[in-house]
Amino acid sequence: MPVDVSQLTAYPASQPDSETEKFRSARIEKWARVKALLVDGDVERAKSLMNELEAEASARYRVLYGMETK
Amino acid sequence: MPNFTLGISFADEDGHLASTSINLVRADLAALAAAAETIVEAMDILSDGRLAGVSATIDIDTTGWTVQGTAGVGSDVEIGGRMIFRTAGSAFFSKITIPAFLKDAYTVVGGLIDPTIADVAAFILAVTGNGVATNHWEDIVSFDDGYEVFNGKR
Numbered sequence: 001m002p003v004d005v006s007q008l009t010a011y012p013a014s015q016p017d018s019e020t021e022k023f024r025s026a027r028i029e030k031w032a033r034v035k036a037l038l039v040d041g042d043v044e045r046a047k048s049l050m051n052e053l054e055a056e057a058s059a060r061y062r063v064l065y066g067m068e069t070k
Numbered sequence: 071m072p073n074f075t076l077g078i079s080f081a082d083e084d085g086h087l088a089s090t091s092i093n094l095v096r097a098d099l100a101a102l103a104a105a106a107e108t109i110v111e112a113m114d115i116l117s118d119g120r121l122a123g124v125s126a127t128i129d130i131d132t133t134g135w136t137v138q139g140t141a142g143v144g145s146d147v148e149i150g151g152r153m154i155f156r157t158a159g160s161a162f163f164s165k166i167t168i169p170a171f172l173k174d175a176y177t178v179v180g181g182l183i184d185p186t187i188a189d190v191a192a193f194i195l196a197v198t199g200n201g202v203a204t205n206h207w208e209d210i211v212s213f214d215d216g217y218e219v220f221n222g223k224r
Binding site for chain 2: 027031050053054055056057058059060061062064065067
């Protein structure tokens with residue numbers, strides 16, 4: 001099944017709604033923190049933050065795919 | 071946990087596409103999509119192309135399915151049963167070709183598939199009005215016709 005690429009920060013979303021834009025902004029900021037931690041050599045915390053990114057996205061997809069209600 | 075394969079496509083300035091695939095294991099579809107999001111976002115930084123699409127296939131465990139365990143004597147995957155379906159309003163067609171089709175059992179004169187045979191009717195019922203879509207994601211709602219095809223060379 002296709003993944004909803006409009007939700008990804010990699011995707012140049014044409015008309016993202018405010019909630020999506022808020023999510024993307026927070027995600028971009030968190031990615032920057034992951035990279036900063038890697039530059040500092042703190043792989044453990046970087047990995048932990050990356051897991052957070054994935055967990056947050058997973059929660060969003062659970063609603064998007066109807067596995068949970070909001 | 072299910073095995074998934076991600077198909078990730080990027081387009082270059084000229085619109086040419088290239089894809090890469092990644093196998094991964096996740097608990098469910100939401101976890102898969104989330105993992106895809108994380109991996110593709112990290113990949114995107116390393117690419118100068120534009121993300122064109124992400125798809126996923128799931129390797130489904132068929133244990134317990136009511137399917138035959140061994141191929142029939144003389145079965146040939148090059149013999150196909152091509153079923154043509156229509157979308158709502160008959161605007162578009164879509165085809166599904168059944169490999170190793172039992173042509174002797176399900177075709178009539180001229181190699182046409184007989185939709186009145188219960189086994190054929192059951193397959194049509196399973197496909198139509200059941201969320202099955204064309205390559206462009208229009209809903210398949212009805213059967214048009216079907217016929218025997220041969221895909222190989224002799």
